[in-house]
Amino acid sequence: MTVAVKIPEDMELIYEYPEAMTTTYTHYCPGCPHGIVHRLVAEVIDELGIREKCIGVAPVGCSVMIYKYLNVDFVEAAHGRAPAMATGLKRTNPDKIVFTYQGDGDIAAIGIAEALHAANRGELISTVFINNAIYGMTGGQMAPTTLPGMVTTSTPFGRDVRLAGYPVPMSELLAQVEGAVYVTRQMATDLVSIRKTKKAIKRAFMVQLAGLGYSSVEVLSSCSTNWNMGPWEALEWVKEKMIPYFPLGTFKMTDEVKALKVK
Amino acid sequence: MGKGMVVIDVDRCKGCGLCVHVCPVGILALSPDTFNAKGYHPVIVTDMEKCTGCASCATICPDVVFTVYRKKRQPRAVPVPA
Numbered sequence: 427m428t429v430a431v432k433i434p435e436d437m438e439l440i441y442e443y444p445e446a447m448t449t450t451y452t453h454y455c456p457g458c459p460h461g462i463v464h465r466l467v468a469e470v471i472d473e474l475g476i477r478e479k480c481i482g483v484a485p486v487g488c489s490v491m492i493y494k495y496l497n498v499d500f501v502e503a504a505h506g507r508a509p510a511m512a513t514g515l516k517r518t519n520p521d522k523i524v525f526t527y528q529g530d531g532d533i534a535a536i537g538i539a540e541a542l543h544a545a546n547r548g549e550l551i552s553t554v555f556i557n558n559a560i561y562g563m564t565g566g567q568m569a570p571t572t573l574p575g576m577v578t579t580s581t582p583f584g585r586d587v588r589l590a591g592y593p594v595p596m597s598e599l600l601a602q603v604e605g606a607v608y609v610t611r612q613m614a615t616d617l618v619s620i621r622k623t624k625k626a627i628k629r630a631f632m633v634q635l636a637g638l639g640y641s642s643v644e645v646l647s648s649c650s651t652n653w654n655m656g657p658w659e660a661l662e663w664v665k666e667k668m669i670p671y672f673p674l675g676t677f678k679m680t681d682e683v684k685a686l687k688v689k
Numbered sequence: 690m691g692k693g694m695v696v697i698d699v700d701r702c703k704g705c706g707l708c709v710h711v712c713p714v715g716i717l718a719l720s721p722d723t724f725n726a727k728g729y730h731p732v733i734v735t736d737m738e739k740c741t742g743c744a745s746c747a748t749i750c751p752d753v754v755f756t757v758y759r760k761k762r763q764p765r766a767v768p769v770p771a
Contacts, residue, residue: 438758441755
């Protein structure tokens with residue numbers, strides 16, 4: 427329901443619905459940062475004017491239906507295989523902009539080999555990686571990024587590091603390989619961090635436009651439903667509990683990437 | 690009419706309340722007694738006069754509910770050197 431409102435003539439438009447998003451309602455839970463990051467990707471695509479030549483690769487996870495929400499071409503990959511599919515797409519269509527949108531269960535568990543090797547080969551693709559420390563879609567089981575001691579449905583007494591190991595620092599791993607040129611970790615929990623995340627996503631897309639190499643943006647995010655918290659409380663929890671294990675920052679940025687001017 | 694103005698797409702709202710937390714002038718609230726088509730209590734503006742058009746609500750909204758307008762800035766009069 428959109429109510430027709432008369433806008434006074436002396437007002438100018440500051441923010442409107444991005445062109446690269448469809449008007450479909452999302453299926454995400456209330457307050458899910460997936461919606462925020464979808465919007466940031468759409469805004470970046472609009473600002474760079476690349477909507478007509480963008481191809482996204484959707485993951486398996488909560489964001490599996492991103493192809494319904496972004497108004498760009500999309501393909502759906504098998505679980506974890508988004509970087510492999512994006513590699514094929516980019517090599518056969520070098521004039522297109524190919525990006526993958528993946529969750530932590532997708533990139534850090536079943537798809538860690540594909541992601542690391544795509545980065546190592548220096549494929550000209552961009553990855554947006556949402557880390558919320560849990561498998562959201564399947565009902566809140568332990569993910570590789572789950573924090574030690576964190577209670578999930580498959581670790582009811584908390585993650586025991588002697589049995590299940592420590593959280594996988596995905597961005598630090600990706601930063602080690604030669605082919606990755608821009609690897610950063612941001613969060614989408616408050617106004618400042620959301621603006622920084624948008625800038626990082628824009629830089630990642632510009633890296634691909636300039637043909638420099640593999641770029642990845644990890645975004646710390648929340649899952650209020652499976653963490654059993656309210657939306658705002660969950661965002662506060664990210665800042666308080668996740669930052670010690672997943673410090674924010676840019677882990678790799680070559681001089682050519684640094685030279686790109688991101689407005 | 691104040692400095693800014695927001696238009697709310699009521700049926701997109703899921704009532705998560707993130708915008709209520711970030712609004713710097715505190716004029717957003719979840720409607721206590723109405724529902725939207727999805728069955729959530731949607732966000733409402735309690736006092737549009739106070740809106741500054743800062744677009745903080747639009748920045749954090751996961752469901753792109755807000756369209757934001759702001760009064761055009763008048764060009765400052767530059768004194769002409771004699």
